[in-house]
Amino acid sequence: MTPGRLGEVLGLPPIPWGTWTEEALYISPAALRHGREPGEMAARLRALPGIADVRVRGDGFLEIAVTVPGELVAEIGPAAAPAGGASPWTDSPRTWSNPGFVVRYAHVRAVAVQRWAAELGVGGEFRPELLDGRWDRAVLRSLAEVHGRRVSRDPGWAAYAEQLALAYHDAFERAPALPAGDEQPSARHAARVRQARAVRDVLAEGLAALGETAPDML
Known part of the structure; x- marks a missing residue:
């Protein structure tokens, strides 16, 4: 899963987060931007190939971990x-x-x-x-x-x-x-x-x- 493909789903490019030493992580406010429940968007993302995990933060942002950052x-x-x-x-x-x-x-x-x-x-x-x-x-x-x-x-x-x-x-x-x-x-x-x-x-x-x-x- 790439940032370009994630951007097509989310409606805007995701933001790389952290150092990526252990986990390749992006964050995105896309669920809030589209007026969707974060849990709904998270479930949609989890079904995509190349997604290791999706977590919903307390502020409504999504944390998206990809399996093959390369x-x-x-x-x-x-x-x-x-x-x-x-x-x-x-x-x-x-x-x-x-x-x-x-x-x-x-x-x-x-x-x-x-x-x-x-x-x-x-x-x-x-x-x-x-x-x-x-x-x-x-x-x-x-x-x-x-x-x-x-x-x-x-x-x-x-x-x-x-x-x-x-x-x-x-x-x-x-x-x-x-x-x-x-x-x-x-x-x-x-x-x-x-x-x-x-x-x-x-x-x-x-x-x-x-x-x-x-x-x-x-």
């Missing part, structure tokens, strides 16, 4: 963003102290992963359930926000791009998408390459919204 990667691709914004970042210094460098470098890394994966023969069927490690889930948690950002009056692309970039740098270094040394390409590598592509596309969208062209090299 599925959301498959619905993220290149998207047009309104251009013409003002970037809050400078080009230099090109160090970790500059958020602009952090974001641009994350895009460069995600682009490079696609190229290196092709050279190393990483590929095959995308298995989203393999994006189950701590660092993978942190990236998924950040990617899950993109639907809500796109429809928000104040999407906050700069802060969001920084958040996603930091999560991706951690994953790039601690949960490699590419085999090292004599290691053979695996389905987990392929899943992480697909996740890196989603990161690339979302960062490019965010940079475009801020009036920048996403770089392939620095």
